[in-house]
Amino acid sequence: MKFVCTQCHKEALVSERGLYRCVCGGLLDTIHDFKNMDAQRLKWLFDSRLAERNTPLAGGVWRYKELIHPELPIERIVTKYEGNTGLYDSEALRTAAGVRRLWIKAQSENPSGSFKDNGMTVAVSHGRWLGYDRFACTSTGNTSSSMAMYAALANAEAVVFLPSEAVSRNKALQTEAYGARMFRTTGGYDDGLRFLDRYADSLGLYICNSINPLRIEGQKSIVFELAHQLRWKLPDWIVVPGGALSNASALGKGLTELRDIGFIDTVPRIAVVQAEGASPFHRMIQSGQRSLIPASRPDTIANALHIGNPPNWPKALRYAIEFADGVTASVSDEEILEAKALIDRSGIGCEPASAATLAGLRKLVAAGTVGKDETAACLLTGSLLKDTDAIELSLRFDSPNLAGPLNPVELTIENIRHVLM
Structure with missing residues (x-):
């Protein structure tokens, strides 16, 4: 398992700290050696893990650990049994x-x-393995709430940069409830990501945005x-x-x-x-x-x-x-x-x-x-x-008759029958 630049194809170790982009500016890709993988054996293994309970391999992410992060020690996994979705x-x-x-x-x-949990469990687990205790992201809401949840679970700190617009109040409150340190910044999502790209290393922050290949x-x-x-x-x-x-x-x-x-x-x-x-x-x-x-x-x-x-x-x-x-x-x-x-x-x-x-x-x-x-x-x-x-x-596109719940009516059989009819 190694990182390879998507532009210049330079290789790097996954154990290197502060690594999200190549020196040339290109995104890093995670490359696995799957040459000796036996699909039938893995199908049996993944089926057997469906019976797991309360172990890292019980979730719908780490069930497939061999295909995601085979080098990470199981005891370093930070998980809430994510995946397993309908x-x-x-x-x-x-x-x-x-x-x-x-x-x-x-x-x-x-x-x-949100789907962010599938990626965030791997990013935070990998960051903890590298020795980080402070995780950061810029986010319109889903990334921040997911990162804050996993950081809290790992007894680590979450630092969040929220854009000045287009952020759901629900997501911001969820992020805050998990204990994140939040900064409502000027500019948009892209500005926050550029800031992190430039200064995360000097601030001791592990970036959990999707430029992180994990x-x-x-x-x-x-x-x-x-x-x-x-x-x-x-x-x-x-x-x-x-x-x-x-x-x-x-x-x-x-x-x-x-x-x-x-x-x-x-x-x-x-x-x-x-x-x-x-x-x-x-x-x-x-x-x-x-x-x-x-x-x-x-x-x-x-x-x-x-x-x-x-x-x-x-x-x-x-x-x-x-x-x-x-x-x-x-x-x-x-x-x-x-x-x-x-x-x-x-x-x-x-x-x-x-x-x-x-x-x-x-x-x-x-x-x-x-x-x-x-x-x-x-x-x-x-x-x-x-x-x-x-x-x-x-x-407004597909609304049931809400007259009853929104406007108080006298609770009689005649009134309710009239609404239901």
Whole structure:
């Protein structure tokens, strides 16, 4: 296991402190030696770990430790048994999407309420192994709440830089409740990341944003668990929201590794969905360019997608688009809220950024990019309760009769029967 620069291909040791980028400025990629891996033996091993209880290997991340961080001592793992999230087969959402079959992978059911836990358990565990006791991130909310939770669990300090806008109050309160030291800074997400990139080492901070290659390794487990739940028979498409593009990178990398080891025969295609007001990656792919032009003023109700300069775009281009023959789409805030209402009313629920997956899938089916006879899995990245302000907005697309709960009525059988009829 080693780090390799995605640009100049220089190698580095994973045990080196303060290492997130190459000296040339390129992102680091984690490379494993899987040549002698036996897929059948590993399938048996992963199946056997489903019976684990209250051990680090009981979670849906470290169950696949051999494929994520084989060098980390088990006793150094910081875990809340993350992963183990639901996979739902909703007829209502399948009909809305227009595909032959649809699965919903609810990473929103993680301990902190978002997919960030899959990567954060690996990042914080690795940081503690290296000797760090102070962890940092810039965040629109999900990253910070996840990092603060794991730092508290590890008896370490969390330092968070929140942008001046597009941060859910719910996520900020959650982060604060876990004991993080929070700075509400001028500028946006991108400004905070540039600050950390420059000064983290001198401040003794271990960066837990997705420029950290170990975050990507942890997030690979999402597609490992999806494949495991489906008995190693993946759908034709996997649809993921695109904010910082860590999930697009991780899922593409994980799928490639599953194929190379022999778990799967073919790699599903990936669809990366961005909000129209924050879609620099989509614009780059649509224009046929290989260099991203940041969105100077990102604007979307989906605050987790409110990122103008996604740091992982080179990895997303390599793994999700090139390796997985991926596509991109952009959806309006109105389309996001309409899809959110459908997901909420299905009994699953999600925050707005998650709903971009269903909205994007519907758009891709309508355009003929995804066939109506194909199968798909949509990744939900954040819990319904991550952004309660958005619930009111989405209700206008699919609202039940709320006259009873909102307006007091005399509790008589006649009044209730009238409302229910």
